[in-house]
Amino acid sequence: MAQPARHPKRKIAVLGSRSVGKSSLIVRYVEDAFVDSYYPTIENIFNKCVKYKGVEYDCDVIDTAGQDEYSILNSKHAIGIHGYVLVYSIASRNSFEMVQTVYDKILNYTGTEHVPCVIVGQKSDLHVQRQVSEQEGKDLAQQLQCAWVETSARHNANVSKVFELMLGETERGTTKENPEPAPSKCDVM
Numbered sequence: 741m742a743q744p745a746r747h748p749k750r751k752i753a754v755l756g757s758r759s760v761g762k763s764s765l766i767v768r769y770v771e772d773a774f775v776d777s778y779y780p781t782i783e784n785i786f787n788k789c790v791k792y793k794g795v796e797y798d799c800d801v802i803d804t805a806g807q808d809e810y811s812i813l814n815s816k817h818a819i820g821i822h823g824y825v826l827v828y829s830i831a832s833r834n835s836f837e838m839v840q841t842v843y844d845k846i847l848n849y850t851g852t853e854h855v856p857c858v859i860v861g862q863k864s865d866l867h868v869q870r871q872v873s874e875q876e877g878k879d880l881a882q883q884l885q886c887a888w889v890e891t892s893a894r895h896n897a898n899v900s901k902v903f904e905l906m907l908g909e910t911e912r913g914t915t916k917e918n919p920e921p922a923p924s925k926c927d928v929m
């Protein structure tokens with residue numbers, strides 16, 4: 741009997757400062773809903789099947805508690821992860837600066853020189869409060885060799901693009917013969 745097609749599993753962690761809209765971005769993507777109220781996240785895992793270039797990926801999306809410069813990376817957010825979505829709010833310069841800090845923490849923890857990442861400027865609907873320009877977002881992404889996009893979970897703008905870009909980053913370098921990207925490991929010193 742023919743075996744059912746296996747969906748490759750991908751684990752994606754969503755990181756960034758508090759209240760930048762990480763949960764809202766994921767909930768918009770997975771459940772197509774938006775809530776105005778703010779409930780700080782402890783930890784949540786969402787699951788969605790995502791079709792990318794004809795392949796259906798079984799994606800676990802890990803929503804994390806917001807980070808700050810003093811947060812220590814949780815091993816659950818650093819081991820076995822295929823890619824990272826690093827979120828800032830376009831209305832908060834501090835949250836934009838936190839992207840580099842969190843990225844450095846990931847590299848430190850995993851002992852690698854590069855991890856597949858998408859940098860996301862969330863709350864793009866907040867034009868009047870904008871503190872971070874599109875160009876600054878693009879420049880950071882170029883510097884860190886990541887993909888970049890601005891989104892609004894509120895207006896459902898570019899939300900699915902984040903996850904397409906993410907799979908583009910994780911699948912880069914994979915081939916038919918070698919279809920599995922290496923998930924991140926812990927660097928044992």
Ligand SMILES: Nc1nc2c(ncn2[C@@H]2O[C@H](COP(=O)(O)OP(=O)(O)OP(=O)(O)O)[C@@H](O)[C@H]2O)c(=O)[nH]1
Pocket residue numbers: 756757758759760761762763764765775776777778779780781782804805806807862863864865866891892893894895
């Ligand atoms: N204007 C606007 N507000 C948003 C958007 N996305 C989220 N928010 C609001 O921002 C607040 C924080 O959103 P959350 O999704 O809880 O943020 P978070 O990053 O998951 O927060 P933590 O769990 O504390 O890290 C909520 O009041 C949301 O309604 C957006 O695209 N536009």
